[in-house]
Amino acid sequence: MPFVIAAPCVADYSCLEVCPADCIRPRPDDPEFDTTEQLYIDATSCIDCEACVPACPVQAVYATSRLPAKWAHYASINAEFFEGTQ
């Protein structure tokens, strides 16, 4: 059950720094980082370790199965960021 980043994200990349699977993008040195509104989790690489959950200062990270209904579409939003990058 991969994890998903939802609306509250402020793109401070605290989660990215603790992720052991390197599956959160964009990284600060990626060209998209300057313009992105949030970070995204690659569901195909996420190992469900949950390290990103307590690292997030705004509670923006959820297991897909626990996404609040109002943010259910963020599973697709996260996946779409990685389309064409695999």
Ligand code: SF4
């Ligand atoms: S659950 Fe673990 S592997 Fe998945 S995005 Fe969070 S820190 Fe990375």
Ligand code: SF4
């Ligand atoms: S730690 Fe939270 S607010 Fe910061 S980039 Fe990750 S999901 Fe977004």
